[in-house]
Amino acid sequence: xxxxxxxxxxxxxxxxxxxxxxxxxxxxxxxxxxxxxxxxxxxxxxxxxxxxxxxxxxxxxxxxxxxxxxxxxxxxxxxxxxxxxxxxxxxxxxxxxxxxxxxxxxxx
DNA sequence: TTGTTGACTCTGA
DNA sequence: CTCAGAGCCAACA
Numbered sequence: 001x002x003x004x005x006x007x008x009x010x011x012x013x014x015x016x017x018x019x020x021x022x023x024x025x026x027x028x029x030x031x032x033x034x035x036x037x038x039x040x041x042x043x044x045x046x047x048x049x050x051x052x053x054x055x056x057x058x059x060x061x062x063x064x065x066x067x068x069x070x071x072x073x074x075x076x077x078x079x080x081x082x083x084x085x086x087x088x089x090x091x092x093x094x095x096x097x098x099x100x101x102x103x104x105x106x107x108x
Numbered sequence: 109t110t111g112t113t114g115a116c117t118c119t120g121a
Numbered sequence: 122c123t124c125a126g127a128g129c130c131a132a133c134a
Contacts, residue, residue, distance in 0.1 A: 003121095007131080007132085009131075010131095017121065026118095027116090028115075028116050028117080029116070029117060029118095030115085032118085037130080037131080038116075038117085038128090038129050038130050038131085039116035039129085039133090040113095040114060040116050040117085040129065040130065040131080041114095041116090041129090041130060041131055042115085042116080043114070043115040043116060043132065044113095044114060044115080044130090044132070045115095045131090046115050047114080047115055050131085060117065062114080062115080062117085063113090063116080063118095065111055067115085068115040068116075069115080070114095070115050072114085075114090077115090082110090
């Protein structure tokens with residue numbers, strides 16, 4: 001049902017991103033390292049997501065703590081993050097040392 | 109099959 | 122801090 005099935009790598013990316021807790025963010029590079037993909041692939045996978053997917057795509061940002069620009073949609077991502085309690089500074093950046101998620105059980 | 113593209117990151121200046 | 126160039130690899134035509 002529901003359209004084309006994404007590649008195993010994409011599904012691995014989606015599953016990892018889905019584990020990101022509410023109110024926290026991760027970077028493309030971080031996801032890539034975790035699932036064995038390059039940051040570009042992660043961004044590509046996010047762009048391939050459907051609108052009603054359960055993947056918190058808005059919690060994925062670049063290493064600068066900023067929302068990657070693309071034609072309109074950054075405003076919605078920023079609003080979604082703010083709704084979760086993520087704070088932006090005057091330059092529209094997020095403090096990764098504070099809101100960045102270290103990953104699933106980093107001590108394991 | 110080849111060539112182009114892209115929601116990135118790294119390094120050097 | 123910012124800016125520019127190179128590398129990167131899967132998806133798509």
